[in-house]
Amino acid sequence: MTRHPGIGRYRWVVLTAATFTQAASGFFVQGIGAMGVHLRHDLDLSAAQLGLLLSAAQLAPLAGLLVAGELLDRHDERWVVGAGAGVVAVSLAVGSLAPGYAALLLVLLVVGAGYSTVQPGGSKSVASWFDPSRRGLAMGVRQAGLPLGGVLAAAVLPALAASAGWRATLVAGAAVAFLGAITFTAFCRRPPLPLTGIPTEAEASTGAQADGRLRLLREPAMVRILVSRTSLVAAHSGIGVLTVLHLHETASLAPGTAALVFVAVQAAGAAGRICLAAWSDRGRSGASDGHRRSGRYAWVLVCLVAVVVGLVALATPAGRSPVAAPLLFVWLGFFGIGWYGPWVAHLAESAPPGRTGFALGSAMAVNQVAIILTPPALGLLKDVFHGFAPAWGLLAALSATALALTVRTPGTRPARRHFRDMS
Template sequence: MTPRPTGAWTALAITLAVQALVSMAVLTVPAMAPAMAQSLGVSATLIGAYIAVVYSGAMIASLMAGPLVVRFGAIRISQLGLVVCAAGLALLALTPALPAAFIGAFLIGVGYGPITPASSHLLARTTPAHRASLVFSIKQSGVPLGGVMAGAFVPALLIAGGTEAALLAVAAGNLVCALIAEPMRPPLDADREPGRPLSFTSLVGPLRLVASHADLARLASYSFIFSAVQMCLATYLVTYLHSALGFGLVAAGAVLSTAQVGGVIGRIVWGYIADRWLAPRLMLAVLAGLMALCCGATAALQAGSPMPLLLALMVVFGASATGWNGVYLAEVARLAPAGHASAATGGSLAVTFLGVVLGPVLFGLLSGAFDSYRAGYLALALPAAWCGWQLVRHARRVVTA
């Protein structure tokens, strides 16, 4: 049965809001990393380890999402994710110690992990095929939108009330979103199967699904690199601007917001282009090339670089490094076997999240070894360029086959 248009728009609106709030939860600590590091008495380079813990939890939760979504419904699982993110933020706020920080980070990841598989399940059911890339891209614009909110509000909240107030304010926002979603649950979760048994005996099932499909496996491998670039941009930009270029935290947060605005715009534009004119995998190849160029340009920034040039670079960097996800997820949902969109998305995201786990850690180690964040951004350019080349090569083989 084809859902009514109102159901489709409602599904898009609530999944976008949920995505934005959990993304803001993930990026709250990076948006105030120097102050958070000072309060914990650790080096700001440990922010990479924090992100690794967040996405370790997300990776596990994404693999578990499939059966949970089928049994309880996409909206209920999204609400649960919001609440768990809020709990992680509250723990960080109320127990300012390093062990609690990592437990809180893991909880935020567990809350974040099932959100995209849940929304993919819902949108795959409610979205016409010819609008898939655009709709998935609009929903995924919630990720950079959450970054915009983190960059715009968290430093100001930090100055007004300290780290505790900033963390608790974002936690409250997640809880409010969970409450707002409740009236929408009955119609949007109408396909849930309450009697479906839960079986987590094999978390590798979604991974096997992806590995058994050559195109899905190839896309997942590219997402490993793309996600590393995306998260290194979001995780280290404020610290890089603050420590290497002399920016204040509020100004650096504003630049981060600019990059994330680029991501919001980019996701929607790329989704529209992928639906209308350019095949999704060629669109991803273009974005990989832009990522490589922007990584190199960011590494070359100097303290006296003109602000308009910096902001323009950040818009393009954000548009590419955080703009690829919607096109990617729509392609994953399209390639997935019928009825397995959430499982295919969960398996693909496990690989994506692995890039998020390892990327910032390796970035931090490399930057520490060279005593410069420039080395980290420069190193990211090479694998991004390789992904672009591979996507173009594969597209040519498909065309000539």
């Protein structure tokens, strides 16, 4: 491959901008779990209602991710992502005037609509700038933006809520999201030359219509991608909404201490996204497409195993220990949040010709059901059984089932080539 002289330097600018925008756009929503104790007190919420706040931000992407995927395949991602991050900023600013819980739910619905463009758009932008030998690391760094935003949110928002009230946290979230929108629009560009491993629009076939897209989602390889993500997304959601509550109510940690542990959990997740994705790059530079993708997916399976172990341990007496419980949550942060790095690199490289945006958007949209249902369902389990063990047990069962199903899924020819064959 002939490398354009500008690619080597500017790709790191694009990666930095995309990572910051990811962190900035998800800043407020990632901090809801850390503010759990304060929100429950100020708004008189149950655990299920707290979980519903997280679900509200994820409801609009159920359709929004599909729309975003189509827009990203038709328009420059800098404008699509910049506009979406701008919507997040404006809606949070308006939300600071919300009179109560119901209005806050509505605000978060709009936030989710804007955020729909950020995940697939940033992933597509970064993937287009890095060749296969470094793409896993780059995607891992970029996807670390979400837990990095969670680290900052967990460190800042609970203290801000305690001193200035929950409305001030929305103003802070709006300001951070606006900076993200400006940064992405100003610095993210398409590369001057296409790189290997990511199909471009020029390769796309005219037969890539709705029928072919539905067939793609039914491919065994894509089913495996979706099943693994569903269970891991559910685990990630559970970690986000229940960590602070579990540490406070079950492990007897003070709210401030529990929030600090949540900071460590998010930091572990950021480290996991980078490290796991970087490890998935090892030996990839000379590998064929099929071997490269299977190598990346092996790390997703490792994460599934580690998540099952951590969740089961939380349901034992170790989950009540003020020493062991924080360590278990850090473990779950590394694997239960870190899995996204190798997973999204695997998905981007499996995308059909010229449909990277559609593949990213559709895969994320299909799993929005789990993202929407998990937080309130886990909160309801906690309210009904007055404990966290049933919630952790359910997540462990889902992860174990996904592991069994994906290991059994037979290998198939790459989805990219199959998509061409259907045209």
